[in-house]
Amino acid sequence: MANIVTMPKLSDTMTEGVVSKWLLKEGEKVKRGQPIVEIETDKANMEYESSTSGILLKILVADSEKSALQAPIAVIGKEGENWEDALKLLNSASKKEDSAKIKEAPKEEKPKEPQDTHSAISDIDERVKVSPLAKKIAKDRGLDLKSIIGSGPNGRIIIRDLEGKDSQTQSSVSYSGKEEESRKIPLSSMRKVIAKRLTQSMQESPHFYLKIGLDITKLLKWRKEFLTRIPKEDKFSINDIIMFLTARALKKHPEINSSWREDHILEYRDVHMCLAVALDSGLVTPVIRHCDKLSLLEIARESKRLVELSKNNKLSPKDFTGGTFTISNLGMNGIEDFTAIINPPQAAILAVGATKEEVVLDGEELRNVQRMRVTLSCDHRVVDGAVGSYFLKTLKSYFEDPYKVIFML
Numbered sequence: 001m002a003n004i005v006t007m008p009k010l011s012d013t014m015t016e017g018v019v020s021k022w023l024l025k026e027g028e029k030v031k032r033g034q035p036i037v038e039i040e041t042d043k044a045n046m047e048y049e050s051s052t053s054g055i056l057l058k059i060l061v062a063d064s065e066k067s068a069l070q071a072p073i074a075v076i077g078k079e080g081e082n083w084e085d086a087l088k089l090l091n092s093a094s095k096k097e098d099s100a101k102i103k104e105a106p107k108e109e110k111p112k113e114p115q116d117t118h119s120a121i122s123d124i125d126e127r128v129k130v131s132p133l134a135k136k137i138a139k140d141r142g143l144d145l146k147s148i149i150g151s152g153p154n155g156r157i158i159i160r161d162l163e164g165k166d167s168q169t170q171s172s173v174s175y176s177g178k179e180e181e182s183r184k185i186p187l188s189s190m191r192k193v194i195a196k197r198l199t200q201s202m203q204e205s206p207h208f209y210l211k212i213g214l215d216i217t218k219l220l221k222w223r224k225e226f227l228t229r230i231p232k233e234d235k236f237s238i239n240d241i242i243m244f245l246t247a248r249a250l251k252k253h254p255e256i257n258s259s260w261r262e263d264h265i266l267e268y269r270d271v272h273m274c275l276a277v278a279l280d281s282g283l284v285t286p287v288i289r290h291c292d293k294l295s296l297l298e299i300a301r302e303s304k305r306l307v308e309l310s311k312n313n314k315l316s317p318k319d320f321t322g323g324t325f326t327i328s329n330l331g332m333n334g335i336e337d338f339t340a341i342i343n344p345p346q347a348a349i350l351a352v353g354a355t356k357e358e359v360v361l362d363g364e365e366l367r368n369v370q371r372m373r374v375t376l377s378c379d380h381r382v383v384d385g386a387v388g389s390y391f392l393k394t395l396k397s398y399f400e401d402p403y404k405v406i407f408m409l
Helices: 083-104 117-129 132-141 189-204 217-227 238-252 296-311 385-400 402-408
Strands: 003-006 016-022 035-040 045-049 054-059 065-068 072-077 169-175 178-183 207-215 258-260 265-267 273-275 277-279 282-284 325-329 348-362 365-379
Touching (some): 003 083, 016 189, 065 132, 072 083, 238 273, 238 325, 238 348, 273 296, 277 296
Parallel strands (some): 325 348
Antiparallel strands (some): 035 045
8 A cells, every 4th residue: 555645743843834845756766765855844944754665656735835734745655556545545544533533522512513514615625726825825916716727636726837927016006206016925934933933032031131242352363373273174163162152151150041931940951052044034043962062173063064954954853953042143244233032942042243343441551452242132030130141241251361262172
């Protein structure tokens, strides 16, 4: 009997998935463990491997189409095998399971209101003929679905059938004598979850912010000299140093490396550092595990690996789960000072700005220093102001005394 490939749950917060791209075509051979499809989750695009060998008999959910978790997306079986039989068997098993659940329901439970049969049939028919995402996009563009021939399963209209139908221009409005165009951009799974989680963070976590300037003149000089003594492949960035030092400061102040729970505060034993990576589709935060135990060069290697995986949509679930603290660095983009929203369920996040040259009075002399500004966003349910300030004081001492850095290596 053929095997049904269902939409997998690839992250703890995933509620639905999108088939980003099929890596094989119908009729091609599949080996067990072979990547067959790219799935867009709320975290990243990930390749999904087949759990069986055979022939890709049927693709049920086309590229760019959404699917509920555990819903069928493809059928793999022997050459010439009837893929529809496998689906019928699955549907039959589902009906039996539903019937069993109904029989097991408590007797006192009131029966649900009878549904309008005609309406239910219409809804089902609508889902078969046009995918939810294609339906939404067609509505946004003002397209008549009756005039479009579907190329999906059973003649269903999918996204690719809408290509070329219009330029996605929604409206032209007159403003100060000029014509301006607007367009609606469908939300990716990642963008939806970013919006949901950060809105939740701002609503539930009482944020407060602590800012401090770090004189990193000596540290930059030390880095420049140290890089001349190591191989090019071991080159490390300022951001690698930031993660290295921050992880050790967190070990000294574990109250910052914590999260809020309804009946307790969870203080993490290890520092699993989230590295914010900006992609075209949104922001991902892969995790450098046991950052407090890694050397600077080990952090640099792991950081490069995770950034490369992020940009190529190759992150696995273990690469972006379990983080305890996040660093967001916009300094490389010239942003001097900013505040970041806490990445739930963590209790704090460090926002790192650009380094600027400043003139300061040192005793009776003026001297130039390289100053970097950082902002610690704290969840006040977990972190008090004094606790946050002690952490930043430790961080400042680490950055401004390169001998401490050398000692930690």
